[in-house]
Amino acid sequence: MSWFLMNRKGEERKKKEEIKKQFMKAIGKDASDGKLSRDQWTNVLIAAGIHNSTEEVHKSFETRVLENGRLSFEEFMGEESRAERLFKLMDKDGDGFVTKTEFREVCKNLNREQIDLAFKKFDQTGNDKLNFREFCDMMNKRTNSTKKGSETATANPSNSSSHHAPAQ
Known part of the structure; x- marks a missing residue:
């Protein structure tokens, strides 16, 4: 060079x-x-x-x-974001969606019920898959729930971050 x-x-x-x-x-x-x-x-x-x-x-x-x-x-800067890298990691078959099975392979610490709850909440199209936008919504919700801390969880247990699968 x-x-x-x-x-x-x-x-x-x-x-x-x-x-x-x-x-x-x-x-x-x-x-x-x-x-x-x-x-x-x-x-x-x-x-x-x-x-x-x-x-x-x-x-x-x-x-x-x-x-x-x-x-x-x-x-x-035109670089891949952390969310894009994580989405690609989870999207094993490269079809542009993360299925429950693909999600479970990466998030081994989550049980089936937690994954089902996350998909029920964030799968806006109802196809049992998360597209990139839905995936980002889920990750941003987890981040926001985590930042709010335990005061949200204790103030309203039905709205606690334990219901957001990625926060577990």
């Missing part, structure tokens, strides 16, 4: 590291869900010294289907 190409890769790596650094600062202040809005991303890129920040942010937001109009670091 030429010196020129090696030097460019080093520059790109440094830019990415600076963006990540500014992203971490921003989520520490404003984003408990690990995602930032369009305006927050613009501020991250400006703080990282990236030119044409507003245009870059608009391009990133236009090319993605957004949940709540926010993007994680991976989503913004």
